[in-house]
Each structure stands twice: as C-alpha cells, then as structure tokens.
Amino acid sequence: MKQFSKITEVREQRLNWCLQQKSVALVPTMGSIHDGHLSLIERAQKMADKIIVSIFVNPTQFESGSDYKIYPRTIEQDMQRLKRFEPDIVFIPSVDEMYPTGFKLDIEITAPALDNIFCGAYRPGHFVGVTTIISKLFNIVQPNIAVFGKKDYQQLLVIKKLVADLFFPIEIIGVDTIRESGGLALSSRNIHLNKSQRNIANNLYRTLLNISEAIRMGRRNYRKLEADALEYLQKKGFNTEYMSVRNAQDLGEPADSDLIILAAAWLGKTRLIDNIQVRR
Numbered sequence: 001m002k003q004f005s006k007i008t009e010v011r012e013q014r015l016n017w018c019l020q021q022k023s024v025a026l027v028p029t030m031g032s033i034h035d036g037h038l039s040l041i042e043r044a045q046k047m048a049d050k051i052i053v054s055i056f057v058n059p060t061q062f063e064s065g066s067d068y069k070i071y072p073r074t075i076e077q078d079m080q081r082l083k084r085f086e087p088d089i090v091f092i093p094s095v096d097e098m099y100p101t102g103f104k105l106d107i108e109i110t111a112p113a114l115d116n117i118f119c120g121a122y123r124p125g126h127f128v129g130v131t132t133i134i135s136k137l138f139n140i141v142q143p144n145i146a147v148f149g150k151k152d153y154q155q156l157l158v159i160k161k162l163v164a165d166l167f168f169p170i171e172i173i174g175v176d177t178i179r180e181s182g183g184l185a186l187s188s189r190n191i192h193l194n195k196s197q198r199n200i201a202n203n204l205y206r207t208l209l210n211i212s213e214a215i216r217m218g219r220r221n222y223r224k225l226e227a228d229a230l231e232y233l234q235k236k237g238f239n240t241e242y243m244s245v246r247n248a249q250d251l252g253e254p255a256d257s258d259l260i261i262l263a264a265a266w267l268g269k270t271r272l273i274d275n276i277q278v279r280r
C-alpha cells in the first residue's frame with residue numbers, strides 16, 4: 001500500500017500498470033474511512049487488478065460557510081483501516097495539488113436536470129464541485145472502473161451522466177449502502193452525532209422502509225406518503241429537507257416500477273441523507 005500525494009507519482013504508476021496490461025479501479029473518498037468505504041474497495045478488488053483509493057476533502061463541493069472546516073480528517077486512522085484491504089495506492093493530494101490556480105472554477109460541468117434538485121437545491125454548487133473533482137481524478141488516474149456508493153444516489157447518477165455524455169471510457173459501479181445495526185447509513189459525518197441523536201437517526205431509514213413497504217403493498221399516493229413521513233420525522237426531532245418518491249433512472253416523476261425514495265434531514269448540525277430503492 002503506497003501513499004502518494006503528487007499527481008506525477010500516480011501518473012507514473014498508472015503508466016507502468018498500463019504497460020503491464022493491468023486494469024485499474026478508482027475509489028474516490030473524502031476519508032474518515034468506514035466500512036461503507038471498505039465495501040467499495042472490496043468490490044473494486046473483485047473487478048480490477050489494481051486499486052487506487054483517493055482521500056481528498058474537496059472544498060469546491062462544500063457551500064461557503066458549511067461544514068468544510070469541521071469535516072473529519074483522520075489520515076492516520078484511515079491508513080490503519082485501509083490495511084484490511086490493502087489497496088495498491090492511497091492518493092492523498094493537497095488542495096494546492098488539485099486546485100493549483102485556486103478554487104474559482106473557470107470551467108464548470110453541469111448536469112442541469114440533476115444538479116438543481118434535491119441535494120443540489122439545498123446545496124447550490126455542490127454537484128459542480130463533484131463533477132469537477134471527479135473529472136480531475138479520472139484524468140489523473142485514468143481508471144478502467146470507478147466505484148461509488150448508492151448512499152449518495154443522486155451523486156451516482158450525476159457521475160454516470162458525466163461519464164456517458166463526455167465519453168470517459170470508465171465503467172461506473174454502484175455499491176449498496178452499508179448500515180449500522182439500527183439502520184443508520186454509515187457516514188463520516190455521523191461522528192458529530194451524540195448518543196441520543198444516533199438513536200433518533202435510525203428513524204430515517206425506518207421511515208424509508210415504511211414507505212417502501214406501503215408502496216409494495218399497493219399504495220400509490222406518493223405525495224401523501226412523503227408528507228406523512230416528513231411530519232413524523234419532524235416530530236422525532238429532525239429538521240427535514242426532503243423525502244421524495246422518484247423514478248430511479250433519472251429522479252423524474254415516479255413511474256410504475258423501479259422507484260427510489262430519497263431523503264435528507266438534519267439532526268442538530270449534522271446533515272443525513274439516505275435512500276431506498278423499490279422494485280415492483
């Protein structure tokens with residue numbers, strides 16, 4: 001497991017692997033490694049010869065005044081946790097390495113139909129930051145495969161769109177969400193939850209399960225299901241952003257099959273997102 005901080009080091013290694021005809025998978029992360037991240041690496045190892053994990057807290061995907069400064073940064077602990085799967089390279093660039101001319105984005109790649117709804121509506125500019133950093137990483141690493149979590153479902157769709165429309169020759173793999181025993185999706189931000197908030201937090205996934213069950217049982221009045229769920233979560237102490245039943249392919253109006261239920265809510269200063277797919 002080599003640790004690189006320079007783009008040139010990654011490129012040189014990539015070239016060597018290319019000459020050896022090795023396939024490469026990239027797993028982009030913002031660090032504070034947990035079992036969700038490890039499950040992406042495990043999947044990547046099944047699909048490619050060599051694995052590069054990147055750890056970079058990307059400033060351009062945080063809105064100003066948001067949690068960029070308090071986002072957990074735990075590199076030593078991360079390197080320990082990564083030892084379980086021993087990716088070949090852990091790429092940990094500095095902000096200057098990734099944004100040598102500053103963060104004012106002179107080029108923006110946007111996916112308007114996806115960027116401005118749900119997380120994009122509540123976090124303006126977020127997905128432009130995501131497409132920017134992911135494009136940079138793809139161009140540096142030139143992976144055959146890149147692995148992302150379905151926990152960030154909207155992000156996964158934005159990246160699939162990016163890759164399809166700009167002809168990146170990269171296969172995008174989505175991996176199921178890893179959860180705590182109570183149902184809470186693992187997230188680096190969970191570290192900010194206190195014990196009682198953690199208990200309350202489990203209600204987010206439970207609520208998604210309840211809606212999904214209701215739909216499976218034949219309920220079709222999605223707006224009512226959403227409104228009731230939001231009211232329930234507010235009563236439990238969440239400050240809710242959205243709860244929405246959508247078409248899983250493009251987050252458009254829900255069709256009859258292949259639905260996704262997306263949710264975002266705050267508990268104190270911690271923003272939680274989650275989703276559940278419903279196939280009928």
Ligand code: AMP
Nearest residue numbers: 029030031036148149151152177178186
């Ligand atoms: P992050 O470090 O939060 O930016 O996440 C890096 C990658 O890990 C993204 O593709 C996430 O969707 C994925 N991820 C985050 N949490 C989980 C989880 N609980 N289960 C599976 N994948 C996850």
